[in-house]
Amino acid sequence: MTTGTDWQSQVGRSWADSYRLTDRSFSGLTERLLERIAERDGNSVLDIGCGAGELALAVARQRPGAEVLGVDVSADLVAVASERGAMHGNARFALADAAQWRGDGFEPDLLVSRHGVMFFDDPPAAFANLHAAAQDGARLVFSCFREAAENPWAAEIAVLLGVAPSADPKAPGPFAFADPDHVAAILTAGGWRDPQFEAVNFAYIAGKGEDPVDDALALFRRIGPAAAALRAMQGDDRTRAEGWLRDWLEEHRSGDLVAFSAAAWIVSADH
Numbered sequence: 001m002t003t004g005t006d007w008q009s010q011v012g013r014s015w016a017d018s019y020r021l022t023d024r025s026f027s028g029l030t031e032r033l034l035e036r037i038a039e040r041d042g043n044s045v046l047d048i049g050c051g052a053g054e055l056a057l058a059v060a061r062q063r064p065g066a067e068v069l070g071v072d073v074s075a076d077l078v079a080v081a082s083e084r085g086a087m088h089g090n091a092r093f094a095l096a097d098a099a100q101w102r103g104d105g106f107e108p109d110l111l112v113s114r115h116g117v118m119f120f121d122d123p124p125a126a127f128a129n130l131h132a133a134a135q136d137g138a139r140l141v142f143s144c145f146r147e148a149a150e151n152p153w154a155a156e157i158a159v160l161l162g163v164a165p166s167a168d169p170k171a172p173g174p175f176a177f178a179d180p181d182h183v184a185a186i187l188t189a190g191g192w193r194d195p196q197f198e199a200v201n202f203a204y205i206a207g208k209g210e211d212p213v214d215d216a217l218a219l220f221r222r223i224g225p226a227a228a229a230l231r232a233m234q235g236d237d238r239t240r241a242e243g244w245l246r247d248w249l250e251e252h253r254s255g256d257l258v259a260f261s262a263a264a265w266i267v268s269a270d271h
Contacts, residue, residue: 014222016076019052021219026114028202029264033114033143034058036198036266040139042066042110048098048130048142049073049116053081053091059112060091069106071096072116099126102133109135113142115264118176127190131271138271140192143264144177146199150263151175153204154225160244161229174225183267192269200264206249207258213249216258220245 015022023030037059043066047056050070060068068091072078081093099120111130120126130140148155154174157163170176177183184195207216220226226245233241252258 013074013076014227015051016074016080018219018222019054019077019080021215022223023052023054024208025205025219026202027205029143029200029262030055030058030114032200032202033112033141033266034062036268037110037112037141038062040110040141040268042108042139044106044108044135045069045110045112046071046098046103046106046108046130046134047116048111048113049119050081050093051077051114051116053077053084053093055112055114056081056091056093057085057088060085060088064090066090067106068092069094069103069108071098071101073097099129101129107133107135109138111138111140111142115143115145115174117142118144118174119172121172123176123186124189127187127192129190131191134271136271140187140269140271141266143200143266144183145175146263146265147178148175151204151260153206153260153262156248157220157224157226157229157245160248161226161241163225163229177265177267180265180267183265187267187269192271195267195269198266198268200266202262202264204260204262205257206260207253209256212256212258213246213253216249217242217246220249 045059045066045068047070050056050072053070056068056070070081070093075095078093078095085091145151170182180197187195206219209215221230249258
């Protein structure tokens with residue numbers, strides 16, 4: 001289980017340090033998500049769980065006349081996003097928990113997120129808060145992972161490293177929103193109407209370059225299900241686990257690329 005507290009500490013720091021790699025990993029999904037966002041009107045855009053700011057900055061470039069605000073619970077990620085957005089006059093970033101956020105005069109008419117909504121401790125309350133903060137007629141568009149079994153980069157790592165499945169698959173974490181019925185109930189409880197789900201498959205790019213296996217191993221040491229498992233190991237146990245991981249990555253290498261099939265939802269709803 002990954003909680004908001006985790007994002008405020010080790011997880012957030014790791015993602016901030018690795019934002020170029022994570023942006024690359026999600027590039028195929030980001031393109032599809034931006035296409036869906038472009039179909040919605042909005043001049044006051046809130047990016048929920050903005051991370052290092054890639055989605056917010058892309059939306060700001062798409063809509064030069066809009067005001068884009070990204071919020072995240074990780075000070076490290078907000079610092080990176082603010083640095084990246086320093087030259088974008090219509091984008092800004094704030095350290096805030098979207099589950100409790102109030103805009104101090106900023107009322108979004110479009111709320112977006114790339115995989116930033118699956119970590120709320122109380123999802124119905126969080127989405128109710130966002131509904132209350134938004135303008136009448138606002139639109140919501142976000143992405144989240146489908147089942148772990150449809151995402152072999154996660155499912156196979158769990159088997160390889162002996163990571164036990166969560167006792168509660170709906171607990172905060174990367175796959176908490178995999179069940180569309182569960183997510184629809186959360187959104188409806190929060191006041192959002194007509195939730196829609198689009199299944200999207202994309203290439204999760206783990207490694208690239210002259211030694212894509214080493215590149216991918218560096219990514220998985222820092223983020224994702226392997227990172228926590230490896231941090232818990234020491235000495236020979238960690239050496240063996242990294243050897244297994246390297247061999248597994250080699251099996252998925254194609255030339256200068258290590259990539260996996262990945263499965264996500266793009267979810268939309270109305271205020």
